[in-house]
Amino acid sequence: MARIGVLTIGQSPRLDVTPAIQQIVGNEVTIIERGGLDRITPETLHLISPEGADTTYISKLRNGQAVKIGKTKLLPLLQEELTALENEVDIVLMLCTGDFPTLKTRKPILYPDRILTHTLRSILPEGEKIGLIIPLEEQREALSVKWDQSGFELEIEVASPYEESDPYAAGASLKKRGVSLIVLDCMGYQAEHKMKAKQGSGLPVILSSSLVARLAQEYVT
Structure with missing residues (x-):
């Protein structure tokens, strides 16, 4: 097995x-x-x-x-x-x-971070604006630096999978800022978080896990 x-x-x-x-x-x-x-x-x-x-x-x-x-x-x-x-x-x-x-x-x-960036590069043109939903505000700077190397323009919202948060509102905000796709950038996000972000944005949402x-x-x- x-x-x-x-x-x-x-x-x-x-x-x-x-x-x-x-x-x-x-x-x-x-x-x-x-x-x-x-x-x-x-x-x-x-x-x-x-x-x-x-x-x-x-x-x-x-x-x-x-x-x-x-x-x-x-x-x-x-x-x-x-x-x-x-x-x-x-x-x-x-x-x-x-x-x-x-x-x-x-x-x-x-390694999910490598899989995510290579997957997005394979389906989106360089310079495309993508949205990240991340768990913690204190992660914003480090994740911006990491994702800046991917060749995409970034918009970031915070909605933790471990605490009370609003993935729907995060998705809606990212949609207003012109992203074409949203990544739930934490393995703790689940199908319910993806569903809410998708409902809020009407965009494709990538669930890392x-x-x-x-x-x-x-x-x-």
């Missing part, structure tokens, strides 16, 4: 996301999950908080609580879990749209 590893930057299992991935890849595929924060306890949670100018990520703990994570503190924890996970699976799916060039693995790994899951399914089956 084919085995896909799902590596979250938070804690596993990700019951908010993995069931939808399982539905796409099929029940004949086994999903094995690990998380960068799996060994973090409530007492040590403060040790992974962002500091200074460090890149901030957001994910979920096992109890459903959203948590902000500093990238510098996350990387060694993530590498440790990845090294263990690669021995159990055929391919790894990174459950984050951030960029992790320092991670090392002997197995194929699907389903796009990457379909590629994983193509690889293992």
Whole structure:
């Protein structure tokens, strides 16, 4: 039986996301999950908080609580879990749209940020204006820098998949600013967030998790 590893930057299992991935890849595929924060306890949670100018990520703990994570503190924890996970699976799916060039693995790994940018380049002309919906205001600058290298003009709205937010209004705002397509730039977004953004904008909306899951399914089956 084919085995896909799902590596979250938070804690596993990700019951908010993995069931939808399982539905796409099929029940004949086994999903094995690990998380960068799996060994973090409530007492040590403060040790992974962002500091200074460090890149901030957001994910979920096992109890459903959203948590902000500093990238510098996350990387060694993530590498440790990845090294263990690669021995159990055929391919790894990174459950984050951030960029992790320092991670090392002997197995194929699907990085959503690379898949997103290459997919958009294949379907849109250079210079096209796209809209991003992102989880946190403090991610705006870093994501602008990252996406500026993609060759697209950007408009950004914030609507978190982990807290009370309004993807409908975010989609409507991006539509008014002339974007031709919207990307939900976090693996925590789900089909309901896509539906609301699509209803608000009337535009194509790319859900990162389903796009990457379909590629994983193509690889293992």
